[in-house]
Amino acid sequence: MFKSIRISRQILYLSLALVFSPAAGHAADDIRWQEVKGTHFLIYYVGEERFARDVLNKAEGYYSRIADELGYARYQWFWTWDNRCKIYIYPDHESFSKASLNQPGWAEGMAEYKSRSIYSYAWKEGFFESLLPHEMTHLIFRDFIGFPGEIPLWLDEGIAQWEEEARRPQMKAMAKKAYEESGFLTIKDIMQLDIRYLPSTENVYIRSALSRDGGPGVVLLSGENLIKTYYLEAVSMIGFMIERYGGETFTVFCRDLRDGKDFQDAIRAAYPNITGIKDFEERWKEYLDKL
Numbered sequence: 001m002f003k004s005i006r007i008s009r010q011i012l013y014l015s016l017a018l019v020f021s022p023a024a025g026h027a028a029d030d031i032r033w034q035e036v037k038g039t040h041f042l043i044y045y046v047g048e049e050r051f052a053r054d055v056l057n058k059a060e061g062y063y064s065r066i067a068d069e070l071g072y073a074r075y076q077w078f079w080t081w082d083n084r085c086k087i088y089i090y091p092d093h094e095s096f097s098k099a100s101l102n103q104p105g106w107a108e109g110m111a112e113y114k115s116r117s118i119y120s121y122a123w124k125e126g127f128f129e130s131l132l133p134h135e136m137t138h139l140i141f142r143d144f145i146g147f148p149g150e151i152p153l154w155l156d157e158g159i160a161q162w163e164e165e166a167r168r169p170q171m172k173a174m175a176k177k178a179y180e181e182s183g184f185l186t187i188k189d190i191m192q193l194d195i196r197y198l199p200s201t202e203n204v205y206i207r208s209a210l211s212r213d214g215g216p217g218v219v220l221l222s223g224e225n226l227i228k229t230y231y232l233e234a235v236s237m238i239g240f241m242i243e244r245y246g247g248e249t250f251t252v253f254c255r256d257l258r259d260g261k262d263f264q265d266a267i268r269a270a271y272p273n274i275t276g277i278k279d280f281e282e283r284w285k286e287y288l289d290k291l
């Protein structure tokens with residue numbers, strides 16, 4: 001069956017974390033930054049200090065919560081003094097876009113691992129609920145798990161969205177709906193797909209669908225909807241793992257991936273009662289059914 005789905009852009013915050021590609025980075029700019037300092041963060045801004053102070057207060061609160069949820073509460077000192085995380089708030093989208101290299105046009109913020117920095121601009125709607133916890137999670141996750149190279153994209157984007165705590169109920173509802181409408185791709189497909197290198201968002205993409213009864217099916221998606229579906233499935237898989245089996249087990253799974261196990265082996269090692277990808281997919285579907 002062919003199925004075309006639409007997913008609201010307003011609810012999903014899409015961003016890509018930057019990895020160590022040589023061209024990636026942040027262009028020099030002639031902005032005269034002002035600074036406010038906190039225990040774990042340095043905020044750079046122009047204009048209104050109040051917004052920067054709000055960012056600092058929120059960021060400190062999210063830091064404790066995210067570290068705690070991922071099972072790293074005892075490493076609270078990690079981002080202090082010279083290791084503080086820097087957050088640059090550009091005055092508007094235009095100046096942010098100009099300064100951020102290598103970002104697709106749809107990105108509104110970015111995290112740069114090497115310099116432990118977050119870049120975005122002063123937008124009110126969604127900044128505190130989405131952008132800030134999302135980009136912070138990219139950095140915390142890499143630091144605490146200690147991935148030396150690339151993190152699997154679905155894992156990195158899934159966990160970053162999961163930590164947008166205020167959006168969880170909406171994301172769960174959207175995931176359930178897309179799954180029930182047979183709009184989801186199989187897990188195997190998600191793992192093989194690298195949305196950073198889609199030839200075009202104008203194309204239409206045909207993929208195998210994740211069907212409720214396990215039978216064959218096809219999903220037909222525009223490039224834009226393929227990206228959104230990818231993000232939605234990623235966050236749903238992370239939600240399933242953390243809600244069903246807890247943050248600490250999730251950490252064990254991530255560390256096994258970091259140490260070179262493939263998905264199947266890492267799942268089996270951390271979750272002894274899950275036998276492999278197919279079994280993982282079945283249990284995730286049960287979780288989606290019960291949402």
Ligand SMILES: [Zn+2]
Nearest residue numbers: 015016017160
């Ligand atoms: Zn992201």
